[in-house]
Amino acid sequence: MRYDKDKLKESLSIKDIHKILQELGSETYKIDSSGNPIYRTVCHNKTKGSFKLYYYHEKQQFHCYTECGDTFDIYELVIRAKKQQGISFTFTQAIEFVVNVSGKTFGLGFTPSAKNEHIVDDWDWISKFKKRKKIETRLPAYSETVLDVFMKHPHEAWLNEGISHETIIDFEIGYYFRNREEGIVIPHRDIYGRLIGIRRRSMIQEDVDNGRKYMPLTIGNTMYNHQTVMNLYGLHKTQKAIKRLKKAMIFESEKSVLKCQDFYGDLNFTCAVCSNNISNFHRDILLSLDVDEVFIALDKFRGIKEGESNEKYKEKLKNYEEKILKLAAKFTPFMRVYVLWDTKGLLDFKDSPADKGKEVLEELMSNKIEIGTREGE
Template sequence: MSRLDKDKIKESLTLSDINLILSDLGSSSPRQDSQGNPIYSTVCHHGNSSDHKHKLYYYPSSYNFHCYSNCASMDIYEVIIQAKEQQGYTFSFYESIKYVTELTHKSFTMNDSSKGKQSDKISDWNWLNRFKPKKKMTTQLPSFNENVLDVFLPYLNNWIGEGITPKTANLFNVRYYFKEEQIILPHYDINSRLIGIRSRNTDERADSGAKYIPTIVENTQYNHVLSHSLYGIHLTQEAVKSSRKCMLVEGEKSVLKGTEFYGEDNFTVAVCGSNISTVQRDLVLSLNVEEVFIAFDKFRGQKDMESDEKYEKALLEYQKKLVRLAHMFTAFVRVYILYDDYGVLNPKDSPLDQSKGALELLMMNKNEITTKEGMVT
């Protein structure tokens, strides 16, 4: 089935379309600035339309609005959500797309070969109204008996210096395998079924590259298909649903750090690797999120004898990879990548490794990715 492309819809809107939408939201006739850009009433805040001043500017070149009295920069979907809130309605991101499409009769899909190609009729309502990608996975992972966890010791702050308290570790059922000097990380699916156990080595095996391995107890290997699940989702899904936000990180430790920072408001899940599968993408979208944050580890440092040119090329390839991963979500939700442009992280650090303040700095300066190549700051 073809899927609506929120960015193509937004970029197809003419000034007549924008006037129609803003008028429907309660704005009086627009004025113009010295460059000819339309200025609308501030329907995005401050009560009734009679109280609104003409301070909501629209800039066609960027498809963005700027409210110079209160709300700062927004696109058409954000304007709709805020204007409807002023009218006493709660609009989701999906509903704002539907509102634009119904009012302007424009519907673009990911399969449209041309930016200017408009559908003759709206044919994507089924997707827009009930889009819950693969809520039930086609293949359910097998589960294990939780009694196996009794083999391990309670967590005793074995991650020295990482800031993970026993309270958070116990919440995620983290244990310690004294015999193997391993931190034990049980993995649960969205229904809280034990689907696998991973071990984090703390000895020389970690230094040699075998940091995470499947757990083996009495010749039974408790492995699972990592790309078919998301670590931490059994505990963080309620925060994801209520906030309509989801942060994707690489490793389990970052999910634990998220809980250290935000408690029950932690909306982080781990893909347990450096890629995102379509199964993981669909699992995230099934929670009705509106914003996705890709918070993968910072790129490695420059190697000995590696030229600046070769390092910059490798860094660019890594950034392109992150953009490709972001494009898995861009047609459906807002997507952001967290880059460390401020030097608050060490090479290969997760955005959650240093401090809550460092993470929030990166969040405030996140880079939005659209369906087009490149970033919107």
């Protein structure tokens, strides 16, 4: 069962915190002059740590005033404390630990209960409903033979952007030149490796100027389109890293996934939605991979248009920010959610967070913004 991590955390009383800390190794606690409980530093000591781990109930945060010198929530504390005990806990396991010790359960659409046996397992219920309705979510596949039509030589435009020859070949990127269909071709495969679509990055300026930069490829009478809202590009290559690391980064474009393949190789945990929208299908695919953390890395907003007033531009920018929060809200009940937002002017307008190289991407990662349930509402 998946739990609403934020509602669960907000529901924890001081008494609940005492119980959890006792389970983690702080057999007792003290109280400071402001009434805040102080526990042993189980965050970095297996036993008999000093009483320097403070809990601030209003903020629902701990602060270790010795070795850690850090602020974190109850889930991170569980992960750290378990590590001291020689046990590797995932974020999901930390949530389950808090549920089990506190006896409180927040599933989506449900209220807390002290007895787990009285909680309806909503995911089992949904699963049974789907089986009864026989909902088919797999997209139709195309014949692999179409790939033989494309030139296998990497286009210099993408090589000049720093994408390696090896990665272009590995992701089956080709080139197609027939009449009005000239462009870089990008085969799309689903998580099972089935060919479900082919997109064309047009190299014809007229297409680009008219908003047809990325379009489904048409060969003869066949358009190789697919519902991009039902698939995440790159997962057939990156799902192993996503499962192992339990995290995923969502970009807009395929190119960003390719660039990260060169940056990180087998540790590439990225995928792309091929638009600036994230669907419930996208979320559910990542949930099926047991992701604990998701990083939303959409393109930087555009610059001000000619003739556009500052007030109008600020309104559009605010709308874009609110849109990203709504996209984040799809994930916040289930996992930690971060947004990569360029506050230091590291990117040009409309850049992907991966466009300026590995160092800039990692700086954006270090300044990521965590989004909670209430922020995404």
